[in-house]
Amino acid sequence: MTAPFRALVFGPGLAVTGTPAVLAIQGDALTVTPQGADHPLTLSPSTLRLREVGFGRGGIELAWHAPDGDWLVHVLDPDEATRLQGLAQRSGLSGMAALQATVKTRRRRRAVGWTSLAILGLSPLLAVIVLYFNADRIAAWAIQSVPEDTEARFGRSAFEALRGRLSLRDEGPEIDRVRTLGKRLTQGSPHRYQFHVAEDATVNAFALPGGIVVVNTGLLQAMQRPEELAGVLGHEIEHVEQRHSLQALAKDWGWRAAWALIAGEWGGTLAADAATQLGSLKFSRDAERQADAGGFDRLVAAGIDPSGMRDFFRRLAADGGFLSTHPSGAEREQQMDQRMQRLGSRHFEPLAGP
Numbered sequence: 001m002t003a004p005f006r007a008l009v010f011g012p013g014l015a016v017t018g019t020p021a022v023l024a025i026q027g028d029a030l031t032v033t034p035q036g037a038d039h040p041l042t043l044s045p046s047t048l049r050l051r052e053v054g055f056g057r058g059g060i061e062l063a064w065h066a067p068d069g070d071w072l073v074h075v076l077d078p079d080e081a082t083r084l085q086g087l088a089q090r091s092g093l094s095g096m097a098a099l100q101a102t103v104k105t106r107r108r109r110r111a112v113g114w115t116s117l118a119i120l121g122l123s124p125l126l127a128v129i130v131l132y133f134n135a136d137r138i139a140a141w142a143i144q145s146v147p148e149d150t151e152a153r154f155g156r157s158a159f160e161a162l163r164g165r166l167s168l169r170d171e172g173p174e175i176d177r178v179r180t181l182g183k184r185l186t187q188g189s190p191h192r193y194q195f196h197v198a199e200d201a202t203v204n205a206f207a208l209p210g211g212i213v214v215v216n217t218g219l220l221q222a223m224q225r226p227e228e229l230a231g232v233l234g235h236e237i238e239h240v241e242q243r244h245s246l247q248a249l250a251k252d253w254g255w256r257a258a259w260a261l262i263a264g265e266w267g268g269t270l271a272a273d274a275a276t277q278l279g280s281l282k283f284s285r286d287a288e289r290q291a292d293a294g295g296f297d298r299l300v301a302a303g304i305d306p307s308g309m310r311d312f313f314r315r316l317a318a319d320g321g322f323l324s325t326h327p328s329g330a331e332r333e334q335q336m337d338q339r340m341q342r343l344g345s346r347h348f349e350p351l352a353g354p
């Protein structure tokens with residue numbers, strides 16, 4: 001048996017934003033053990049559907065159908081995904097062997113797509129860009145041309161596709177707290193924000209394009225003071241303001257989707273696909289750094305003590321897992337400390353409430 005893989009599992013009865021799990025290969029069987037489960041799920045590789053996920057960063061999705069419904073496992077860490085691919089190729093697992101080929105073909109098709117878009121004659125300048133810059137930059141460039149109201153409509157379509165799987169708790173003191181802080185943190189934004197609380201024990205929050213922010217009850221329960229909640233909201237709001245999810249989706253789907261977004265025309269499947277992926281979206285380290293930095297400034301500008309942001313990230317990093325979709329680590333902590341130091345001894349009124 002080889003070392004197990006860190007994964008996120010999606011399935012009946014599990015959190016819609018994914019449950020951390022361990023994926024293991026034993027003989028010709030794969031087992032998946034969701035966190036907190038007594039027994040692993042055993043599945044046969046020949047029944048698996050495989051595809052690339054993780055927005056161009058080389059993540060892998062394994063999907064299968066069971067009597068109780070559809071299941072998905074994501075291995076998003078690029079190193080883990082590469083190791084899994086290598087193992088799949090070397091092992092005799094028939095279904096798994098196809099993985100390498102699938103992923104490679106998809107990558108090639110995407111590159112060809114961009115090139116033909118350029119050659120088909122938008123402009124010679126675009127062709128030059130395609131030839132000389134990487135896909136990340138092209139996606140970022142393309143996304144800049146998506147009008148804000150198109151982005152908002154797309155976010156709403158994705159949310160409509162997702163909301164059936166969320167149990168929203170949109171009344172009561174918890175949502176009031178989130179909305180009050182959210183409003184204070186988004187003053188002057190061109191986006192019209194909507195805040196929601198979802199009944200879900202996973203410590204997580206996520207944002208959809210155009211300004212829909214969803215906070216899990218598990219995250220709210222992990223808070224020790226309102227400044228910590230403000231910190232997480234500031235971070236998520238920055239993902240919206242900097243259009244990170246739209247960029248990540250454009251990278252994953254290639255130019256067809258980017259073009260659909262630019263033109264403002266997309267089918268139901270695009271929004272539904274987005275809904276599945278946005279909850280477990282893993283942004284680049286750069287995007288996370290930008291969201292931390294922008295979120296910190298946003299808190300200070302709103303007169304909210306940013307030490308809550310630092311404390312919450314630190315505490316959850318020490319627990320070994322923060323927001324399954326977010327990175328943790330020493331670098332993040334160091335940067336937070338430096339920002340606090342630069343701020344000096346500025347005084348902030350403490351926020352009222354729990």
Ligand SMILES: [Zn+2]
Binds near residue numbers: 291
């Ligand atoms: Zn983030």
